[in-house]
Amino acid sequence: MSTYASPTPTRWARFRDSYFLYSFKRTWSAQLCLAIFVSLVIIAFLAPWLAPTDPYDLRQIDILASELPPFWIAGADEMYMLGTDAQGRDLLSIILYGTRVSLIIGFGAVLLQALLGVTFGLLAGYLGGRVDALLMRLADIQLSFSTLMVAIVVGAIVKATLGSSFYSEYAVLMLILIIGLAEWPQYARTVRASVLAERSKEYVDAARVMGLGSRRIMFRHVLPNTLSPVFVISTVQIANAIISEAALSFLGLGMPETHPSLGSLIKSGFDYIQSGSWWITLIPGVVLVVLVLTINLLGDWVRDVMNPRLYKG
């Protein structure tokens, strides 16, 4: 009867009995999305072993084989299943590598945003007063610069001081930094708003009366109750980050042509769309849409599951 007498269940046993798994087994859309998303991630990260060619290796690129159509259109070369781009790179390989770059930038940037935004939002909302005023004005200032402007400024400074080869070499890191720094106020504001709502609830008073320190109250009591909106905006933000990166690449501020992301692939194919080579833009575009859509649908499902009030009570 008593739960204390029984040995503590293992992590796996607890997971097996959890509502998380239970709900997952009964939500076909979540299963489908997770399957697609996980296979995209696996394929993207195994690109060096899966891709037919290495698009970063100039010796494997044949300029004469440029703009070949995908296999179902007449004139295709069976060596290039999804055709080739304007430089003669195998589109399938380059998409795999590009998806990997996009995923790394998207998740990296969102991780940075969330780290900064959640911390600042929590501090601003819970401590209030001067800390709140300072952090929120900082957020306002940050929001008044668009991501593009931050990218241009940071890019210009880095290129001027460290050289443009350095910038291309560390482009992924740079983009994570730029998108992460540019968008943290989204998190900070959302978290602050829900912290303000949670802070006035009596369980926070009860924790204070108990004598718990501010840090423990903030991270143990308030933060878990503000995570639902964080999950929701995270999905939007991953999509946003991937799209921001595409926009930056489109303007030549993002990934260099030699290490393209999905965004730079769309951009590079954009010039050829009028000449009939639509696949160079469309296929990476479809991959991007599928990627963003599965992330969003998964995020929706996770939000439903993470809120115990929705499934119990």
Added chain:
Amino acid sequence: MNRVAQAPALDSQIPAAPEQDRQALLEIRDLTKRFSLSGDFLEQLRFKGGKLVRKQEFVHAINGVSLDIQRGEALCVVGESGCGKSTVARVVMGLLSPSGGEIRYDGARIDSLSSRQLLPYRKRMQMIFQNPYASLNPRMTIQQTLEEPLRLHHPDWDRQKVRDKVEEVMASVGIAPDWGKRFGHEFSGGQRQRIAIARALAVDPEFIVADEPISALDVSIQAQVLNLLMDAQRDRHLTYLFITHDLAVVEHFGTRVAVMYLGTVCEIAPTATLFATPRHPYTQALMSAIPKLEDDRPQHIRLSGEVPTPVNLPSGCVFHARCPHANERCRIEIPRLIAKEDGSQVACHAVEEGRL
């Protein structure tokens, strides 16, 4: 109520420091609390007659409240909404910092302590909140909720000891130990309030502030929870500061009653005395509002007007505008609490002068 007679008996059961029996457990002296309505500095600046002036407005929630709470008693604070009774509770517990005055717990001042310095007192004084639907963290299981204060205040206890204590305290408030792994929202209001009481009792406090602990509950549950609180008082020698607006509860529960009006205490008296002979005009009006079975033509004392706003406090006695016995002195001079021979204290010029 015979609880009046019980109070000194409880005192004598406390073995430590017998000479301190005379000393109140909690002393509140001239406590004031005001809340600014004017926002930050820039928002306070106004143009008035071509000049820039700084204008600040305050809500005067508590205006000079003095209370003594004796060991073992249950002091009830009653008053209508907005009279500052909850604010008193929150200031006592250190959830709000007072604007003025002193709070002494067991002889030591606690109103200006840092949260670290307050920690030893947190173990001795606990609070039960009004709304059991909001006072439990929705993301924590009952077990986690109850273990948290123990882990904080007894860092040297091992897992088993913490669990044993949780089990004991759960049993003492009548909740089954296998509820521990469930979440707060899976329970009804009365069950949640039991859990909240268990959380307060977990650290073995001697003093409990209860801020309207039963007013959010179903009437059928109120008596159960009230009895639970009374049992806890008997078994654990607790002292209560009990905030309520329900006079029936006061009569059942309170050793002494303090009646508050607009941030001031107008009368403190032993429960039986207050109900038998209310002295302050406001208390009299309050008592006459209790519905009684025996009379079919109730003699309500009808007060005219509204409670004045606590932003612009009336001069003198805060009650003078609505008091049928007010005279010139009441409009100018703030009445002090004056002790009467039957143990009650009344803040009223008319009572002091023998006009009433």
